[in-house]
Amino acid sequence: MTSKENTFENGAALAAALASIVATALSAAVAARGKASIAVSGGSTPKAFFDALSREAIDWEKVTVTLVDERFVPADNPRSNHLLVATHLLKNAAARARFLPLFSAAASAEDAAERATEAAAALAQPFDVVVLGMGNDGHTASFFPGGNHLAEALDLSLPRRVMTMEAQGAGETRLTFSFSSLQDARLLVLHIEGAEKKAVLEKALAGKDEADMPVRAVLNRAASPVEIYWAP
Numbered sequence: 001m002t003s004k005e006n007t008f009e010n011g012a013a014l015a016a017a018l019a020s021i022v023a024t025a026l027s028a029a030v031a032a033r034g035k036a037s038i039a040v041s042g043g044s045t046p047k048a049f050f051d052a053l054s055r056e057a058i059d060w061e062k063v064t065v066t067l068v069d070e071r072f073v074p075a076d077n078p079r080s081n082h083l084l085v086a087t088h089l090l091k092n093a094a095a096r097a098r099f100l101p102l103f104s105a106a107a108s109a110e111d112a113a114e115r116a117t118e119a120a121a122a123l124a125q126p127f128d129v130v131v132l133g134m135g136n137d138g139h140t141a142s143f144f145p146g147g148n149h150l151a152e153a154l155d156l157s158l159p160r161r162v163m164t165m166e167a168q169g170a171g172e173t174r175l176t177f178s179f180s181s182l183q184d185a186r187l188l189v190l191h192i193e194g195a196e197k198k199a200v201l202e203k204a205l206a207g208k209d210e211a212d213m214p215v216r217a218v219l220n221r222a223a224s225p226v227e228i229y230w231a232p
């Protein structure tokens with residue numbers, strides 16, 4: 001599919017612009033269908049965006065927020081993406097949103113993935129908004145190079161689901177929405193910041209090998225156009 005690069009002077013300007021277009025997309029979804037859904041990423045990049053989005057005047061009671069991916073850790077773990085979202089997004093006006101976690105205290109990560117798949121099936125499809133991040137190794141969501149379920153996760157014929165992923169660069173076992181769940185979002189954003197990530201993006205755009213850089217699946221095969229948001 002196509003991608004479009006949106007470049008900003010700094011992270012604050014990017015956060016404000018991204019919060020504004022995401023708010024517009026969520027409000028349009030509520031107006032059209034009575035509810036809206038957004039899947040967001042974890043990591044260090046989205047904090048300012050989350051803070052800005054939390055203040056947007058949206059009918060948040062009608063919005064479900066979930067995660068693109070999560071570590072198989074409880075929400076009080078400092079590495080939990082749920083904790084990040086609870087701290088930076090589910091506050092101010094956005095405190096009224098519903099949150100759908102991927103982690104649950106199941107016997108195994110596989111069981112937690114099954115539970116999250118069932119819970120997510122109640123959401124309207126596709127997602128109204130998906131905001132992806134990217135690691136310096138070319139991973140996005142928890143599609144890691146060398147991931148034990150990478151080929152399955154990137155297979156577009158896989159029914160929408162949450163699945164587990166283990167990889168050397170991932171730390172904890174991960175829970176991640178499949179590519180099939182994310183790639184057709186009504187608004188599909190790849191949010192990256194810094195010169196190093198820009199260089200990783202350029203490398204990803206220049207090649208095709210998805211096992212080496214799984215973010216290429218998004219850049220090359222997503223059904224929706226990819227809005228790339230970048231600031232130095």
Ligand SMILES: O=C1O[C@H](COP(=O)(O)O)[C@@H](O)[C@H](O)[C@H]1O
Pocket residue numbers: 040041042043044045046068069070081132133134135136140141142
């Ligand atoms: O592991 C993860 O990392 C990526 C990128 O994180 P960042 O710290 O470099 O911004 C993130 O998109 C993903 O959701 C997260 O689980």
